[in-house]
Amino acid sequence: MSDPARDPKQIGALIRRARKQSALSQQQLGAKTGLRQETISLIETGNPAARIETLLAVLSALDLEFQVAPRSKDWSRDMLKDF
Amino acid sequence: MSDPARDPKQIGALIRRARKQSALSQQQLGAKTGLRQETISLIETGNPAARIETLLAVLSALDLEFQVAPRSKDWSRDMLKDF
């Protein structure tokens, strides 16, 4: 349902996945958002200094939404090592 | 549980609410994140050009998490006008 992301690379990966699911090229997504293909590329590769408004524009064009939620536990192998 | 935001002002409002629930001043939150009080202020007032990394740092310090979800319907009065 909703995918968490804690760093820009994860955000970029989420966006790339969503874009491909919509069968859009970076160029086409850029057109929908008023951004350049280069800018889409930068976001997807995890540009940490991308602007919030840019991120929101991309999410909106992909019919996605930004959400803020309490940190959920991530049961990584490391956290389970003592069980 | 998770609050949606579609523009920088809403994001800022969410952060301010969470900060106050943690009983932190902008100064204290700045200390936790390595950001200046001024920067926290800018984010909370809805700076659209804030950086993603800055946003993520603030969310992390507040034990919050960024999530991406499909757009949920928002039943505004306008959308209901024809019913």
Added chain:
DNA sequence: TGTATTTATCGGATATGGCGCATAGACTCA
């Protein structure tokens, strides 16, 4: 009312986004 805390804002400096324009690699497919 007066004082302390909190938040918003200013000037200057530095770094970087996103723009236009362009191209180099990758990859797909005929």
Added chain:
DNA sequence: TGAGTCTATGCGCCATATCCGATAAATACA
């Protein structure tokens, strides 16, 4: 193999985030 598409990257430009230092404005509270 070659053409077409897609993604990453380059340069110059302007705008602006964030930094430092400082202060004004707003708010809380005794």
